[in-house]
Amino acid sequence: MFRGNDVTRERKYWLFKSEPSCFSLDDLEKRPEQTEQWDGVRNFQARTFLRDEVKPGDGVLFYHSNIPRPAVVGIAKVVRGGYPDWTAFDPESEHFDPRSTPDSPVWYMVDVRFAGRFRREVSLEEIKGHPALSGMELVRQSRLSIQPVSKSEWDVILELGGVEEPIE
DNA sequence: GCCAACGTTGGC
DNA sequence: GCCAACGTTGGC
Numbered sequence: 184m185f186r187g188n189d190v191t192r193e194r195k196y197w198l199f200k201s202e203p204s205c206f207s208l209d210d211l212e213k214r215p216e217q218t219e220q221w222d223g224v225r226n227f228q229a230r231t232f233l234r235d236e237v238k239p240g241d242g243v244l245f246y247h248s249n250i251p252r253p254a255v256v257g258i259a260k261v262v263r264g265g266y267p268d269w270t271a272f273d274p275e276s277e278h279f280d281p282r283s284t285p286d287s288p289v290w291y292m293v294d295v296r297f298a299g300r301f302r303r304e305v306s307l308e309e310i311k312g313h314p315a316l317s318g319m320e321l322v323r324q325s326r327l328s329i330q331p332v333s334k335s336e337w338d339v340i341l342e343l344g345g346v347e348e349p350i351e
Numbered sequence: 352g353c354c355a356a357c358g359t360t361g362g363c
Numbered sequence: 364g365c366c367a368a369c370g371t372t373g374g375c
Contacts, residue, residue, distance in 0.1 A: 202373090226358075226372095249373050307374080326357055326372055 196332040197237060198244040198255070198321060199295070208245050208257045208300060217297035218262060222270045223278040225290060229329035234265040234291040237329070242337060243295055246321070254304035255340055263294035301344030315339045 199221065201207065211219050224230055243259040267288035270278040283289035310316045316339060320330040332340075 200373090228358090251375085253374070324357085328372085 192238065194240050194242065195236065195238065196242045196334060196337040198246050198330050198332050200246045200248045200328045202249045203247045207247065211259060212297045218294055220292050220294055222268050222292040224292065224328060225278065225280065226328060229327060230291055232329045233293055237261055237293050238264045244332060244340060252306050254306040255301070255344060256304050257300040258298045258346060259295040260298040261293055262296045265291040265293055268292040299346040301346055303345060305340050305343045309343070
C-alpha cells in the first residue's frame with residue numbers, strides 16, 4: 184500500500200546484464216555525470232522489477248554478457264527509480280513498441296550511475312564454482328536481464344572483485 | 352555459429 | 364486456457 188513511499192526501505196541489490204558491444208561499463212563511466220538511462224528492457228519480469236522495486240540508492244552489479252568470458256565487471260548505483268521508457272514511444276527507436284503509450288506505459292527504465300570498477304572481473308565460471316554464489320539467479324535462470332541479488336551475494340562478489348564499498 | 356532454455360504469440 | 368510454433372538470449 185505504501186510501496187514507493189517507504190523511506191525506511193532497506194537498500195536492495197541487483198544484477199543488470201549488458202552486452203558490452205551494446206553498452207559497457209566503460210561507456211557508463213564516460214557518460215556525462217557517469218549516468219545513463221537503462222532503457223530497452225523488453226521482458227515483463229524484468230520490467231516489473233524496474234517499475235516497482237528498483238529504487239534510488241540500490242546497488243547494481245554490472246554484468247557483461249554474450250562474450251567469451253561473461254563476468255561481473257563493476258558496480259553502479261541507482262539514481263532514479265522506475266519511470267516510463269520513452270524509447271518505446273518513439274517509432275524511430277529500435278525499442279519502439281506501439282503497445283506502450285504515455286498514458287498507459289508498458290515498459291519502464293531507471294537511471295544508474297557508475298560506482299566503481301573491479302580490480303579483477305568476477306566471471307560466470309567463478310560464480311558457478313563458488314559455494315556462496317552457485318545459487319544465484321544468474322546461474323539458475325540465465326536469461327533474466329534484471330535480477331535481484333542478496334546482500335550476502337553482493338558482499339561476496341565485491342570481495343572477490345576488489346572494490347571499496349562505494350555507495351554512501 | 353550452434354543450440355538449449357526460455358519467453359511470446361496466436362490458433363483453436 | 365492450452366500448446367505448438369516461433370523468436371531471442373546468451374553460454375559455450
